[in-house]
Amino acid sequence: MQHLRLLAAAALAASLSSQSPFTVGNLVVVTVNTGAIASAVTLDEYTTTGTLVQSIPLPTLPSGTQHGLTIRGNAASEGYLNVSADGRYLVLGGYEAPVGTPGATLEAAAAATFPRVIARVDLQGNIDTSTALLDAYDGGTGTAGNFRSVASVDGSSFWTAGTGVSPSAGVRHVPNLGDSTSTFLNGSSPTNCRVVGIYDSLLYTTSASTVYLGVCSVGSGLPTTPGQQISLLPGFPTSGGTSASSTYDFFWADPNTVYVADDNVPASTVGGISKWTFNGTTWSRAYRLTVQPTPTSNWGARGLTGHTRNGVTTLWATMVTGSGTSTVLCSVTDTGPNSVVTPLLTSPAGTAFRGVRHLAKPSSILRFAASCGGSADIKIQGNAEIGTDVRTTITNPVGLPAIVYGLSGANLQISPGCSCFFGTSLDVLVFGATATLSLPNAPSLVGLAIFSQGADLLAPGGCSSPLAITVTDFFAILVQ
Numbered sequence: 001m002q003h004l005r006l007l008a009a010a011a012l013a014a015s016l017s018s019q020s021p022f023t024v025g026n027l028v029v030v031t032v033n034t035g036a037i038a039s040a041v042t043l044d045e046y047t048t049t050g051t052l053v054q055s056i057p058l059p060t061l062p063s064g065t066q067h068g069l070t071i072r073g074n075a076a077s078e079g080y081l082n083v084s085a086d087g088r089y090l091v092l093g094g095y096e097a098p099v100g101t102p103g104a105t106l107e108a109a110a111a112a113t114f115p116r117v118i119a120r121v122d123l124q125g126n127i128d129t130s131t132a133l134l135d136a137y138d139g140g141t142g143t144a145g146n147f148r149s150v151a152s153v154d155g156s157s158f159w160t161a162g163t164g165v166s167p168s169a170g171v172r173h174v175p176n177l178g179d180s181t182s183t184f185l186n187g188s189s190p191t192n193c194r195v196v197g198i199y200d201s202l203l204y205t206t207s208a209s210t211v212y213l214g215v216c217s218v219g220s221g222l223p224t225t226p227g228q229q230i231s232l233l234p235g236f237p238t239s240g241g242t243s244a245s246s247t248y249d250f251f252w253a254d255p256n257t258v259y260v261a262d263d264n265v266p267a268s269t270v271g272g273i274s275k276w277t278f279n280g281t282t283w284s285r286a287y288r289l290t291v292q293p294t295p296t297s298n299w300g301a302r303g304l305t306g307h308t309r310n311g312v313t314t315l316w317a318t319m320v321t322g323s324g325t326s327t328v329l330c331s332v333t334d335t336g337p338n339s340v341v342t343p344l345l346t347s348p349a350g351t352a353f354r355g356v357r358h359l360a361k362p363s364s365i366l367r368f369a370a371s372c373g374g375s376a377d378i379k380i381q382g383n384a385e386i387g388t389d390v391r392t393t394i395t396n397p398v399g400l401p402a403i404v405y406g407l408s409g410a411n412l413q414i415s416p417g418c419s420c421f422f423g424t425s426l427d428v429l430v431f432g433a434t435a436t437l438s439l440p441n442a443p444s445l446v447g448l449a450i451f452s453q454g455a456d457l458l459a460p461g462g463c464s465s466p467l468a469i470t471v472t473d474f475f476a477i478l479v480q
Contacts, residue, residue, distance in 0.1 A: 020054055021124045024361050027305070027316055028090060029329060030079045030354040031055075031347065032071050038101040039073035041094060043081075043121065048316070048358075050329060050344030058119055059129060060099050065178070067132045069094040069117045072103040073352070076263065076302060076320075080149040080195045080249060081355030087362035087383055089155035090121040092355060093147045093162070096132055107144040111136050111168065116147040120155050120177065123362070130178040137164035149195045149355075151203070153222065159185075161196035161205050171196060171205050173224045185218065187227035198222065199252040200381040200391070205230070206247040206260075211238040213245035215258060215276075235276070235283035245270060249304035249355065253313045254389065258283075259334075263300035265322035271300040272341075273317055275334065287337035289315075291330065297322060299330075299341075303356040309387040310441050317341075318353040327353040361385050364478040370453065372420035373462030374398065374470030378454040384477045387441035392452050394433045394472065399459035401433040406451045409476065418463035423474035424451030439479060450477040 022028065027046045033039040040060050045053040060068045071079045071094045081092050096115040097106050106114055115132035139145030145164035152158045158174040160182065170191040172182040190209040196218075197204050203218040214236030219228030237244045242264070249261045256278040264271030272290025276283045291299040303318035313334045318327050319341075332341040347353045363383040371377070375396045382390035394401040406425035414420045437452070439445065453474035456462075462470030 022359055023053065024123070024359050026053060026359055027329075027356060028081065028359060029303075029318065029356045030071075030081050030092060031351055032079060032354060033073045034350055034352050035073040036103040037073055038070035038095060038097045038099055038103065038106055040099050041069060041071050041079065043090065046329070046345075048331065056121070056125055056127070058094075058127060062096070065130045066127075067096045067115065067117045067129045068098075069119050069129050070097050070099055070101070071095070071354070072106060074103060075107075075146065076352075076354075077146055077194060077248070078148050079354030080303065081357045082149065082151045082197060083357050083359065084152040084155050085198050085201075086154045087360055088122060089152060090357065091150040091152050091155070091158065092119050093117065093150045093160060094119065095147065106139075107146060108139040109145065110138040110140075111145070115180070116160075116162075118150050118158055118160070118174065120152070122155070123359070128177065131158070131174060132180055133160075133174065133182050134180050136160060136168055136172055136182050137162040138168040140165040148193070151196045151198050153198065159196050159198070159203055159222070161193040163192040166191055169193075171203070171218050171228070171230070175224070183224065184226055185223055185228045186230060188230050190216070190230065194247065195249045197250060200255060200393070201379045204250070206250060208242045208246045213237040213240070213242075214247050215250055215260060233283050234281070243268070246300070248302045251304050251306040251315065253306065253308045255391070257313075259304060259306065259313070259315060261301035261304040261317055262288075263302050263320055265300040265320060266297040268298060268300070271298045272319075273301050273304060273315060273332070289332050289334065289339055289341050291319065291341050291343065293321075299328070303354060305356050305358045307358050307360060308389075316356055316358060318356050329353055329356065361480055364480045365390070366476045366478070368423055368474050368476065370421060370423040370471060371473050372471050374456050374459045375461075376401065376454055376456040376459065376470055376472055378472035378475070380452070380475055380477075384439065384479050386439050386443065386445055386479060388439055390437045390439065390477055392435050392437070392454070392475070394454040394456065397433055397456045397459065399468070400431065400457040402455045402457060403430045403432070403435040404428070404453045404455060405430070405435075405437070407449070409449075409451055414463045414469060414471070415465050418465070420462045420469070420471050422453060422471065424453050437477070445479045448479045450479065451475065452477065
């Protein structure tokens, strides 16, 4: 029945411009028909306990500026889902190829034959497939072209990952919605990349290629130009091939904790969800979480998402059982190495789950221009939801960095005759380049505005009296 539902949804998709809104707090799962052909794709919304809410089909046929999108049904490396950093869009990649196109034909062809399509779906269910790349993830003799994943800050530009004939492979940047060309970012290996993602205004990708067996940083910040260094996070394995690490999706709980999905089955010691922690120098695997039907077998994981509330992380993963093509949506609350992974539902016969994302509230943090002099800038991580952390970082300070918090907006002149201003009242001053604001899980705080701004003391270029100081833009953090 699920197979028929996907086919029927594909037939309707071309005529549907919007669907019912998604519900914040639910999960969205990419579902495809299995088989070695191009499949229709649905975004299936589930509650966090696995109850189906709705299915939104992606268009399979072009219409005006919109392109059709399919994914190879037997390609476990394709169909990974991301939420934009501002929380307002779901993004994923596929091919403009008719349903039923042989998978071997699809991955052997150039993007000019089967364009690589980016789907952007907002929380109201509106679908945009106007971005179709003609220069990305080409197939060729002896090299498969696979388009695997997409990331975005705000749905207006994109970063992508996959593999193909060089230089069409690797990590790429798409400057605008609706573009047909992209920029090859790699200045180094790996060019066989899997899932791309953004955390704390930094770009990452995963790989299971040569010595890049895990999560890798891509350049610095959110790069848009060629020649970017791709670096495996220190501590992840550099030998042993995919049996040592077959990394797909990942979820950052905080700057020093990342959970990683590994699809090794059935008797692997790494397959499942691994928790990696950072000690300031290197990353190490703390433990793994998986389903073990027997002492000598385990389930692997591919799609992975989560949320951290009040310091506790809950994860959801699409897992593989090791028998056939069956996939299972699972959940686990991390309370330690003995945490129990709970299967929620199995993909119906003839279908498979690929990517999965939890829908947090879109960010309610606004940035306001106030920077004055110097090289220091400011960035923020979080969405200001109660029970979560909001982390503010000053980048590129040259003096003594400090972060100012206030409970009211202000326009405070730093000193008489100086053109630099604080955009917040000076209620709390935290010295250092990073400060974390932990919001209590208290509904009474909803609607409270907290302001933050960076200052670089003893830094030239701003005010010089009574001491040298520059300031950054400031944020209004509206608790939700």
